[in-house]
Amino acid sequence: MAYVARKIPFVGTPDTNPETRPFFDGADAGKLMIRRCTSCKKVHHYPRELCPFCFGDCTWEQASGKAKIYTLSVMERASPPYAIGYVTLAEGPSVLTNFVDCDFKALKIGQDVKVVFVKTEDGGPSLPFFAPA
Amino acid sequence: MSLRGAAYIAGAWEHPTRKAPDKSIALLHAECAKGALADAGLTKDDVDGYFCAGDAPGGLGPLSMVDYMNLKCRHVDSTDVGGSSYQVAVGHAMEAIAAGHCNVALITLSGRPRSEGQATGTAPRPGNPAAPEMQFEYPYGPATANLYGMCAARHMYEYGTTSEQLAWIKVAASHHAQHNPHAMLRDVVTVEDVVNSPMVSTPLHRLDCCVISDGGGALILTKPEIAKSLKRPLVKVIGVGESPKHQAGGEIDLTYTAARWSGPPAWEMAGIKPSDIKYASIYDSFTITVLMQLEDLGFCKKGEGGKFVADGNLISGVGKLPFNTDGGGLCSNHPANRGGITKIIEAVRQLRGEAHPKVQVPNCDLAIAHGTGGALGTRHCGSTVILERE
Numbered sequence: 001m002a003y004v005a006r007k008i009p010f011v012g013t014p015d016t017n018p019e020t021r022p023f024f025d026g027a028d029a030g031k032l033m034i035r036r037c038t039s040c041k042k043v044h045h046y047p048r049e050l051c052p053f054c055f056g057d058c059t060w061e062q063a064s065g066k067a068k069i070y071t072l073s074v075m076e077r078a079s080p081p082y083a084i085g086y087v088t089l090a091e092g093p094s095v096l097t098n099f100v101d102c103d104f105k106a107l108k109i110g111q112d113v114k115v116v117f118v119k120t121e122d123g124g125p126s127l128p129f130f131a132p133a
Numbered sequence: 134m135s136l137r138g139a140a141y142i143a144g145a146w147e148h149p150t151r152k153a154p155d156k157s158i159a160l161l162h163a164e165c166a167k168g169a170l171a172d173a174g175l176t177k178d179d180v181d182g183y184f185c186a187g188d189a190p191g192g193l194g195p196l197s198m199v200d201y202m203n204l205k206c207r208h209v210d211s212t213d214v215g216g217s218s219y220q221v222a223v224g225h226a227m228e229a230i231a232a233g234h235c236n237v238a239l240i241t242l243s244g245r246p247r248s249e250g251q252a253t254g255t256a257p258r259p260g261n262p263a264a265p266e267m268q269f270e271y272p273y274g275p276a277t278a279n280l281y282g283m284c285a286a287r288h289m290y291e292y293g294t295t296s297e298q299l300a301w302i303k304v305a306a307s308h309h310a311q312h313n314p315h316a317m318l319r320d321v322v323t324v325e326d327v328v329n330s331p332m333v334s335t336p337l338h339r340l341d342c343c344v345i346s347d348g349g350g351a352l353i354l355t356k357p358e359i360a361k362s363l364k365r366p367l368v369k370v371i372g373v374g375e376s377p378k379h380q381a382g383g384e385i386d387l388t389y390t391a392a393r394w395s396g397p398p399a400w401e402m403a404g405i406k407p408s409d410i411k412y413a414s415i416y417d418s419f420t421i422t423v424l425m426q427l428e429d430l431g432f433c434k435k436g437e438g439g440k441f442v443a444d445g446n447l448i449s450g451v452g453k454l455p456f457n458t459d460g461g462g463l464c465s466n467h468p469a470n471r472g473g474i475t476k477i478i479e480a481v482r483q484l485r486g487e488a489h490p491k492v493q494v495p496n497c498d499l500a501i502a503h504g505t506g507g508a509l510g511t512r513h514c515g516s517t518v519i520l521e522r523e
Binding site: 005006007008014017020024042043044045046048051052053070071072073074075076077078082084085086088092093094095096097098109110120127 | 255257265266267268269270271272273274275276278279280282283284285286287290331332333334335336337380381382383384385387511
């Protein structure tokens with residue numbers, strides 16, 4: 001895939017961050033990993049060890065990868081332009097992402113999208129991006 | 134105990150510079166402090182409380198600046214919530230004065246992003262590496278303009294807000310800026326000029342964005358007895374509120390701002406309602422910022438901001454709610470990429486009757502100055518200050 005995401009701008013992460021490493025290991029294996037609370041059962045994003053709704057302990061699970069576009073903005077000043085947005089996962093939370101494999105001008109709020117995985121620069125981990133379903 | 138009226142804004146001064154390549158950030162802070170003290174009729178030795186935010190150089194809150202200015206303080210506060218920090222500082226200074234922790238509070242802001250060549254709105258800015266969200270945001274390129282663009286896109290989707298309605302906000306600011314000799318953009322623009330300006334990040338055009346400027350400002354707050362001993366018109370702080378808004382674990386709603394939460398306590402303390410306000414300083418990093426905050430502060434119903442701002446309703450002498458009569462961040466300045474303090478300074482000018490005669494609101498006795506700091510698209514703080522001329 002031609003698109004390469006920006007490098008996470010500091011050295012050693014996420015390798016040295018055990019709280020988030022399963023998310024990036026999952027992405028490298030083509031899985032979108034999300035956190036669910038063992039106490040209140042709610043799913044959240046970005047992933048945390050303690051549930052941001054009740055401070056309960058969380059487990060990892062694989063999300064379906066299905067989502068709808070909540071909003072987006074195409075940065076036309078950038079070269080090349082890129083499209084940032086939030087997508088609302090079928091499991092509930094909305095996540096910040098970029099859109100790939102599409103004509104940015106054709107993207108619509110409410111549109112169905114699916115997860116794809118993109119490598120970051122300089123051998124960094126993969127990250128979930130979204131493309132039209 | 135209500136803090137209503139526990140402090141007065143006795144001094145307010147805005148640096149006239151918009152480009153200061155030959156001045157240090159510390160010097161800009163000190164020049165603003167000197168200007169605000171002179172405006173109040175006080176001296177450096179009167180200051181016993183100092184308030185600043187992340188633009189103060191040095192990295193340990195107020196320490197470098199109190200050293201540089203050689204201030205003898207018994208109270209300091211460096212709460213940093215971006216461009217809204219200075220409204221927050223007004224509230225915190227009022228609390229400190231009411232509690233007897235200080236008598237004369239100095240608040241400063243300064244910076245020089247223009248001289249330093251920052252691509253403030255269009256390049257992702259890496260933050261603190263320890264910020265827990267960094268890994269999940271930075272690789273996706275969150276620049277300032279696209280974080281606000283996402284809010285505008287959703288507002289348009291839910292409420293039918295148009296680019297032309299957003300453009301009216303810039304048009305109003307430009308009508309005011311033509312009278313401000315220090316403003317960076319003094320040409321009056323039309324709705325067509327705005328919507329035909331180059332797209333920055335959809336749906337926001339270049340003229341939907343604020344300027345990038347050097348500069349700064351400072352405020353002096355003091356207790357009622359001291360304020361009344363000075364020779365300046367009395368500007369009383371009658372309402373304050375502050376609240377952060379964030380991503381809420383993924384339960385995202387970008388159609389409203391933290392003003393929904395910072396406004397009500399300020400209105401309640403002040404004992405007034407939006408329709409009582411004669412002049413409004415509303416944070417204007419982008420046109421959409423203004424529209425959403427006006428809704429959230431209660432100047433119109435949610436979703437009706439587009440209609441509210443259209444047809445010159447924000448132009449002094451024309452519409453019902455004169456706003457940002459100095460030209461605001463959209464036309465005049467946005468020092469340190471933080472526009473909070475200039476919002477308060479123009480509100481003070483209006484209440485004193487010292488705004489430019491072409492934009493002065495007649496009998497201006499009640500004003501609001503609302504700030505937003507951070508980014509509406511991820512996390513930000515809203516802070517509200519309501520002022521009364523006594």
